[in-house]
Amino acid sequence: MTRLHAPADLVAWKDQIRSRIDPQQTQISVCTGTGCASAGAGKVVHCLREELAGNHRGQKISVKATGCHGFCERGPLVVIHPSEVFYNRVKEEHVPEILTALDEDGVVTKLLYVDPQTQQPVVKEHEVPFYSHQQRMALGKNGLVDPCEIEDYIALDGYAAVAKTLTTMTPVQVIETIKQSGLRGRGGAGFPTATKWEMAANNITARRQSGGTNGSGAPDTFGYVICNGDEGDPGAFMDRSILEGNPHGVLEGLILGGYTLGANVGYFYIRDEYPLAIQHMNRAIEQATACGLLGKNILGSGFDFQVIVACGSGAFVCGEETALIASIEGERGMPRPRPPYPAESGLWGKPTIINNVKTWTYIPLILLKGHEWFRGIGTPTSPGTAVFSLVGKVNNTGLIEVPMGTPLRHLVEVLGGGVLKGKKLKAVQTGGPSGGCIPAELLDTPVDYESLGGIGSMMGSGGMVVMDEDTCMVDVARYFLAFTQIESCGKCVPCRLGTRRMLEILTRITTGKGTENDLITLEEFAVSVKATSLCGLGQTAPNPVLTTLQYFRHEYEAHVRDKKCTAHACRELVTYSIIADLCKGCGLCVRHCPVSSINGERKMPHEIDPEACVRCGSCYDVCKFEAVQRD
Amino acid sequence: MNEVITILEHQGTGRDACVKVLQEIQGVFGYLPAEALRYVADHSQITKRQIYGVATFYELFRFKPPGRHQVKVCRGTACHVRGAPQILDAVAEELNLHGSEDTTEDGEFTFEKIACFGACALAPVTVTDGQTHGAMTPDKMRKQLKAILKKARAGKQEDPS
Ligand SMILES: Cc1cc2nc3c(=O)[nH]c(=O)nc-3n(C[C@H](O)[C@H](O)[C@H](O)COP(=O)(O)O)c2cc1C
Ligand code: SF4
Ligand code: FES
Numbered sequence: 182m183t184r185l186h187a188p189a190d191l192v193a194w195k196d197q198i199r200s201r202i203d204p205q206q207t208q209i210s211v212c213t214g215t216g217c218a219s220a221g222a223g224k225v226v227h228c229l230r231e232e233l234a235g236n237h238r239g240q241k242i243s244v245k246a247t248g249c250h251g252f253c254e255r256g257p258l259v260v261i262h263p264s265e266v267f268y269n270r271v272k273e274e275h276v277p278e279i280l281t282a283l284d285e286d287g288v289v290t291k292l293l294y295v296d297p298q299t300q301q302p303v304v305k306e307h308e309v310p311f312y313s314h315q316q317r318m319a320l321g322k323n324g325l326v327d328p329c330e331i332e333d334y335i336a337l338d339g340y341a342a343v344a345k346t347l348t349t350m351t352p353v354q355v356i357e358t359i360k361q362s363g364l365r366g367r368g369g370a371g372f373p374t375a376t377k378w379e380m381a382a383n384n385i386t387a388r389r390q391s392g393g394t395n396g397s398g399a400p401d402t403f404g405y406v407i408c409n410g411d412e413g414d415p416g417a418f419m420d421r422s423i424l425e426g427n428p429h430g431v432l433e434g435l436i437l438g439g440y441t442l443g444a445n446v447g448y449f450y451i452r453d454e455y456p457l458a459i460q461h462m463n464r465a466i467e468q469a470t471a472c473g474l475l476g477k478n479i480l481g482s483g484f485d486f487q488v489i490v491a492c493g494s495g496a497f498v499c500g501e502e503t504a505l506i507a508s509i510e511g512e513r514g515m516p517r518p519r520p521p522y523p524a525e526s527g528l529w530g531k532p533t534i535i536n537n538v539k540t541w542t543y544i545p546l547i548l549l550k551g552h553e554w555f556r557g558i559g560t561p562t563s564p565g566t567a568v569f570s571l572v573g574k575v576n577n578t579g580l581i582e583v584p585m586g587t588p589l590r591h592l593v594e595v596l597g598g599g600v601l602k603g604k605k606l607k608a609v610q611t612g613g614p615s616g617g618c619i620p621a622e623l624l625d626t627p628v629d630y631e632s633l634g635g636i637g638s639m640m641g642s643g644g645m646v647v648m649d650e651d652t653c654m655v656d657v658a659r660y661f662l663a664f665t666q667i668e669s670c671g672k673c674v675p676c677r678l679g680t681r682r683m684l685e686i687l688t689r690i691t692t693g694k695g696t697e698n699d700l701i702t703l704e705e706f707a708v709s710v711k712a713t714s715l716c717g718l719g720q721t722a723p724n725p726v727l728t729t730l731q732y733f734r735h736e737y738e739a740h741v742r743d744k745k746c747t748a749h750a751c752r753e754l755v756t757y758s759i760i761a762d763l764c765k766g767c768g769l770c771v772r773h774c775p776v777s778s779i780n781g782e783r784k785m786p787h788e789i790d791p792e793a794c795v796r797c798g799s800c801y802d803v804c805k806f807e808a809v810q811r812d
Numbered sequence: 813m814n815e816v817i818t819i820l821e822h823q824g825t826g827r828d829a830c831v832k833v834l835q836e837i838q839g840v841f842g843y844l845p846a847e848a849l850r851y852v853a854d855h856s857q858i859t860k861r862q863i864y865g866v867a868t869f870y871e872l873f874r875f876k877p878p879g880r881h882q883v884k885v886c887r888g889t890a891c892h893v894r895g896a897p898q899i900l901d902a903v904a905e906e907l908n909l910h911g912s913e914d915t916t917e918d919g920e921f922t923f924e925k926i927a928c929f930g931a932c933a934l935a936p937v938t939v940t941d942g943q944t945h946g947a948m949t950p951d952k953m954r955k956q957l958k959a960i961l962k963k964a965r966a967g968k969q970e971d972p973s
Contacts, residue, residue, distance in 0.1 A: 215929070215930055215931045215944070216931050216933050216934055216946070218944070219931060219934060219937075219943075219944030219945065219946055220934070220946065253931070253933030253934060254933050254934075412930070413927070414889075414928075415886075415887070415888030415889050415890075415927045415928035416888045416889030416890040416891075416892075416928060416932050417928070417930075417932065418928075418930035418931065418932055418933075421930040422930075453835075453872055454926065454927070454928070454929060454930065455930060491831075491832075492835060493870075494831060494834075494835060494870035494871070494872040494873065495870055495871035495872040495927070496869060496870050496871060497927065508831060510828050511826075511827055511828040511829055511830035511831045511832070511858075511862075511866070512827075512830070512831075512862070512865075512866065513865050513866055513869040514869065514870070515869075570890075570932060570933070572889075572890035572932040572933055572935060573889070573890055573893045573894065573935075574893060574894070578890075578932070578933035578934075578935075579933045580933075610889065613889070644889065646889050646890055646893060648893055652893050657892075657893070660889070660892050661889075664927075670869075773951065775902065775905060775906075775950075775954065776905075795901070795905075797898055797901065797902070797950065798898065799950065799951070
């Protein structure tokens with residue numbers, strides 16, 4: 182691998198890589214992100230390579246396995262460059278057709294995406310509504326680069342921000358640029374990044390000047406920069422996709438952070454459920470080290486930097502910064518009171534900056550393109566873009582990136598293509614277990630920190646779950662509480678016991694044993710847990726309960742007063758029966774009932790034994806004559 | 813214990829190595845065998861107390877060997893609203909597991925509920941023996957488990973030992 186000693190070497194390398202790329206050469210890029218991979222993208226890549234190997238077409242066509250393109254619902258995705266022809270739901274058996282079409286300059290019509298609104302096939306990637314309404318910054322290079330090839334990243338001006346910054350900007354200038362850009366942390370709370378950095382930089386400088394020693398096991402440095410890749414919000418995968426699809430982009434941000442703060446060691450903390458992200462990041466670090474973008478005297482600037490990957494072990498609270506630090510130190514991942522903030526005393530007692538994956542990804546972009554560029558997108562108080570993983574009961578699920586301030590409605594109806602099966606939208610949940618449920622009436626709310634906070638929810642790190650008429654909001658509140666209760670570290674009483682009490686009440690309500698008094702007690706608990714917990718987990722755990730109580734109180738009341746779940750989601754409150762007049766006695770439900778609770782003779786009306794019925798709803802789903810009734 | 817010796821050599825013997833040492837031990841054995849933990853406590857600055865504290869804190873660690881087949885079902889939000897609870901129930905019923913039991917008596921299956929695989933766009937998501945499946949249904953899940961069981965039983969009959 183090329184060894185870089187000065188910024189000019191990087192430019193020369195980039196030119197050399199670019200000169201090797203023939204813009205007219207056909208390139209088939211296949212998304213091999215987690216979604217597409219599980220739908221069989223690996224086989225598609227393999228099959229493409231086999232077909233092309235030893236074939237005359239092999240020289241003219243190359244195959245690239247890239248990270249997540251975002252439109253996971255439609256995977257595996259294939260994009261042909263330079264024509265930008267976009268295929269979805271591609272299987273290995275389609276490979277010969279794709280190649281034949283390429284030879285004949287045609288397209289495989291059946292693999293094109295069909296716009297559900299117009300019923301017309303769409304040929305090019307950027308014409309697909311899911312993509313055409315996005316503005317990609319953080320996700321920009323996903324889908325363009327092979328995450329395991331540093332040269333792909335360098336060809337797209339990768340590490341140019343490192344070259345520019347390390348040799349022409351002082352740390353003070355960098356902080357000033359970030360301040361001007363108005364960048365706010367994307368991990369959830371939206372804290373201004375420059376403010377945090379300034380504090381840590383001052384603390385590190387002070388320690389450097391006064392000498393100072395190392396703690397146990399600590400690498401030699403006066404401070405640390407950490408990338409928070411714990412992504413604890415269940416139902417969100419933005420950070421995963423970026424770490425997997427563009428690891429060098431995040432790594433470049435971390436190097437820039439290290440330089441700015443005067444920290445010589447950086448960490449990636451990545452959750453263990455993300456093996457591919459860990460693997461790709463390790464590989465990126467190896468490659469960057471081999472060519473001199475990590476290690477001693479980077480590009481002749483005199484700045485030394487080393488990066489270590491630490492893995493989480495399945496504890497949500499470790500996404501909280503002080504718990505994350507304890508976890509890297511090898512201890513139980515319990516939060517501690519702040520102050521002191523990590524920027525004063527963090528990992529091994531040294532000033533430490535922790536930022537989210539997306540925050541780090543913006544850094545090189547801002548330093549390369551300037552703060553005006555970043556400020557030009559989004560709203561005055563929330564500049565830049567928002568990345569969401571749009572999931573749940575929506576037609577187009579996947580990763581989206583839009584300017585801050587875009588109305589929620591636009592995300593759900595245009596990018597998301599509306600609610601699944603034409604059902605009625607009930608709510609949109611943002612912010613994960615810390616966030617809230619936004620009712621359909623407030624769908625015109627713009628997505629930015631202040632607007633979402635103002636209606637009781639929050640930006641969060643980017644989870645966005647769409648809920649329809651079949652989703653029970655009490656069940657959702659119970660679901661989140663069950664999650665936070667399990668994940669509560671137990672250090673402080675309000676959170677440890679408060680979430681437990683709240684969960685008990687919610688369980689009573691969803692099983693038909695709740696009373697109206699329970700609603701009052703629930704609200705009281707919610708308010709006091711929020712006010713008195715030690716860390717963000719406890720302080721935000723009541724949010725899903727409070728917002729559902731605020732916007733969907735009638736559902737709670739139906740559960741406690743009428744013992745009814747209008748969404749038919751709470752098992753104990755639903756009964757199934759067969760309408761004799763409609764039942765044809767086909768026996769399909771009998772075969773699907775897991776507990777053999779349906780009886781009846783063939784061609785005669787059947788009956789469900791209510792004692793044996795486990796209310797799984799299989800019969801309701803399979804009956805072709807709508808003879809199964811659900812109350 | 814050779815594996816444990818190598819791990820300690822590689823990760824060091826300071827207190828700060830605890831999480832990594834346990835992760836690697838579990839990587840090798842699939843769980844945390846008592847002898848391995850005792851060895852670590854005797855040959856490093858990591859104490860028994862710290863090991864127990866750390867191992868019980870993080871959900872990943874287990875003290876018992878896992879079953880021959882791993883069934884993981886996502887309990888994340890995206891999967892929850894698209895029907896994960898029915899799948900979780902189906903697996904527990906099919907494998908006859910109650911309460912906090914996670915491994916079948918015959919040691920054939922270990923059933924884990926996962927916070928989120930990060931494949932939420934394909935909800936509901938399950939991972940059986942490393943293979944990810946999207947848009948899962950209770951029916952498909954039961955069939956999958958039955959097929960594995962059938963194969964395992966057939967294997968046992970063929971195997972003369
Ligand atoms: C319970 C809890 C879980 C958190 N999980 C995450 C997470 O998964 N990823 C993340 O970036 N920040 C998470 N945070 C926020 C971090 O503590 C921290 O504020 C953030 O990483 C700072 O980065 P930012 O300034 O770039 O947003 C969590 C906070 C709490 C209280
Ligand atoms: S609020 Fe909950 S998670 Fe946070 S320190 Fe207290 S018990 Fe632990
Ligand atoms: S919520 Fe199930 S994979 Fe994320």
